[in-house]
Amino acid sequence: MIATAVAKNAGRRCKPGAYRVTSVREFTLCSRTVRQMTAPTFATRLPAALRVLLIALSLLLPAVTGHMARAQEAVWLQIEAHPTLAEAEQRARAYAGAFPNVNGFRMASGWYALALGPYNAAGAAAELRNLRAGLLIPSDSYVSDGSLYREPFWPAGAQGLGARPAPPVSVQSLDEATPDADAPATPEQAAPIPEVIEETPQQARAAERDLTRQDRMALQEALQWEGFYASAIDGAFGAGTRNAMGAYQAAMGYTPTGVLTTAQRQELLENYRAVFADLGLASVMDEAAQIEMIMPTDKVAFADVTPPFVHYDSRDDSGIRVILISQSGGRSALAGLYNVMQTLEIVPPEGERSRSGDSFTLTGQGDDLESYTWARTEGGSIKGFTVVWKPEDRRVMQRVIETMQQSFRSTGSGALADVAGDEPEERIDLLAGLQIRRPTMSRSGVYLDRSGAVLTVTELLDSCERLTIAGDYDAQIVARDDALGLAVLKPSQRMSPVSYARFATATPRLQSELAVSGFSYEDVLDLPVMTYGTLAATRGLDGDEGRARLQIETLPGDAGGPVFDSEGAVTGVLLARADSDRQLPENVMFAARPDAMSALLAEAGVSASMAEGGATLTPTALSRHAADMTVLVSCW
Known part of the structure; x- marks a missing residue:
């Protein structure tokens, strides 16, 4: 059986006998529909020149389909994405020292992705879990099918598509190019430039049914980030989510069906994740403070310990800082810390304040910086954190705070000693290394x-x-x-x-x-x-x-x-x-x-x-x- 011919003309006039191959398993023969035809039967109904071309195609078919099957199985572990080629090459060089299979691709969004692979689909998820557990890759790394990857830029000197999975093959209509039956097939004719075949709404809905609840929630979060969705993140695709999908499709120039195709879903998620990619979100365990938490490790680095704080200062001019809080004490000590924190410059006076018996939250908004502080008492110790950023990064940092809060974990009942390391300079306007407001x-x-x-x-x-x-x-x-x-x-x-x-x-x-x-x-x-x-x-x-x-x-x-x-x-x-x-x-x-x-x-x-x-x-x-x-x- 060669194929099942599908009658579709894509709104285009064609000459009698003209055909279009949209993939190796799908043919269009003008407006005729041909189903369940054997190779000999199908061939006898075609002109001689066309029969010659089909014979050549039938010889190429096993190799092409085998290549497609391998391509469809190949997936990648995307670990980072960066807005500029220079940043991406620098990070790729760093990863190459630890991984032999680092690859870099320009993405459809214009960002530059770093990916490990390729892997087969069956083993990729397990590899992702192992690398995450070993803190070898960022915690927000994920499995990608590579459909949004474009030209490679790493390894240096990479040419063409390399090991990138190939999309389905397409051949131009005879309206546009009629091959010479007597001419030998050139590499260009045998392997034409790939063309992505878009899913129909029915195919998109069928693919959507395979999504997990976490996948659905991630799509809602991405739609919310882009400003199209304002309801609960619950993984249920109701009218609100469908309207948001349609609005997103319209904004991106797609037909607004209310059901995202596989490529559209991946594009939405790629763009959403790219915003956070350069933060380097990864789990950090601080042994002195006995705290474990996800931090933006590409933006902060350990600086010093001045009880009750562990300082992680900004690596660059982003202004992002993280301060871990660790001290002994119960509710009365927590109340005292609540008052003291409000005197610090890193907690501007404008912002919400809340305190319960066992925890408190402080937010601060100033012209030059904003911050979020949270602490709680448990088991005779007080643990918490403060994160500081520039006002223009508020939108991104609100999501980062959610991640930090959810990942926060006390690794022991102990806390920082009253004195640790060198004593800071004794100044009336300093408290444990922090400027008092x-x-x-x-x-x-x-x-x-x-x-x-x-x-x-x-x-x-x-x-x-x-x-x-x-x-x-x-x-x-x-x-x-x-x-x-x-x-x-x-x-x-x-x-x-x-x-x-x-x-x-x-x-x-x-x-x-x-x-x-x-x-x-x-x-x-x-x-x-x-x-x-x-x-x-x-x-x-x-x-x-x-x-x-x-x-x-x-x-x-x-x-x-x-x-x-x-x-x-x-x-x-x-x-x-x-x-x-x-x-x-x-x-x-x-x-x-x-x-x-x-x-x-x-x-x-x-x-x-x-x-x-x-x-x-x-x-x-x-x-x-x-x-x-x-x-x-x-x-x-």
């Missing part, structure tokens, strides 16, 4: 009421993207007086300060002792510092009655702090040193008087509380009294 500027303020409204200086307001009071509370400006140099802030959530300002009802006498409470060293110290001086004048140098002149030596961080008399009443608020061509002595400072603030407080909707008078406070008592109402105001 610090404000660009901090000044002092004074609470005005029980809701947490704060009076401070305008000096730090204009260059801030974010304002905080007491370190953690976001604040908004509700009123400001630039002429006076003061502003009123209100916290974004209600606070309950221990105490708040009560203003003096009378002006202190000249040369009386006063004290300023302020964060002299900005955010370095947790409590305000008391600085003592005297009242030099009840007016400013130019006669301004809203300002009092003090004889006191303060630091920039003290600006905005309350000025107290000996009984603890607030007689004013220390103003920032004004920029001027005149250089005043260091001990000349000014404070805004209470009566000058009344309009500002009214605008902010704050009622000033007045002091009732009392006994003189000792320095210790005055310090405690001042600390309860003095607050740190920070600009970020």
Whole structure:
């Protein structure tokens, strides 16, 4: 039996007796249908020249079909794909030192694939499992039939298709080329340029039935990544998945049938996997931290250990970093770590925060970096990780985080010792080798009421993207007086300060002792510092009655702090040193008087509380009294 002839004309006119061979087992004879014909019967109905050609084809048929059978059995283990030829050649050279069967092909997508093989289909899956288990190839390597592979580029000097599986053979119609029956068959005539035969919707659906649930879920993930699918990843091809497939086909220029062909499925998956190929996702076991997890090993490399962290720094300019968390402790230690992590620069303040009894999650989004942190306590130890990336890589890294989270495993109940390796440089802005996030500027303020409204200086307001009071509370400006140099802030959530300002009802006498409470060293110290001086004048140098002149030596961080008399009443608020061509002595400072603030407080909707008078406070008592109402105001 030579073949079963299929009547199809592909919309093309043909001459009487013309034929087209679409594969070695499928013939088109114009619009006639010929079925179940033996070779002699079929041959006697054809012209002499055509009979000669068919005889030659029948002689070639066993060799061609044997080649096809071998090609169909040949598969590859695709291990990586890269966007540029230079990167792919570099990685191929590295793999060639460990594997004798490394091959490189340009893909239909324009990327460059690295593949091991060829293998027979029966043994490829087992080889894939063995190489993955030995961590010899990336964990996302997979079996490929090579249909999307094009010209080879590795090994160096590879020509033609090499060992690449050949698609079905096709011969041009006699409309386009009529062979000379008397001429010997040339290699070009015997083995024409391959042409991929597209599946019909029925064939595509039949091939789809052989997909596993994992295969179906992978297709849904790829469709979701491309923006065509927004439903659950469940492996069920319902209306949503069919619509997504049709939309993908239309976008790629295919007929939108809603059923992907084998080639279309592979193309979709190749393009999806290529996005992650250069990350080198592979399992890493860190013995010091006793943690095993999949990491982007082509982007990060081990740097050092500074308990409770193991640092994997970026290999290139991608900005990707991984930090393993490993320390002993239970729930209370986990709560402490949750608070500490939020002070680090790698955890920007914008982002979701969540904490349960046994775990916490921190996300951070900044202009220069984003991060994800997760940790849990189990069996007396705390294990987790932080991954950092550039904002433009957010989409890819969200998928990487899912992989890291799912693969995370504690390999033992132990954790990093309290001290490991060389001690890092002792700096106030470093924690275990990580930069602590610090404000660009901090000044002092004074609470005005029980809701947490704060009076401070305008000096730090204009260059801030974010304002905080007491370190953690976001604040908004509700009123400001630039002429006076003061502003009123209100916290974004209600606070309950221990105490708040009560203003003096009378002006202190000249040369009386006063004290300023302020964060002299900005955010370095947790409590305000008391600085003592005297009242030099009840007016400013130019006669301004809203300002009092003090004889006191303060630091920039003290600006905005309350000025107290000996009984603890607030007689004013220390103003920032004004920029001027005149250089005043260091001990000349000014404070805004209470009566000058009344309009500002009214605008902010704050009622000033007045002091009732009392006994003189000792320095210790005055310090405690001042600390309860003095607050740190920070600009970020």
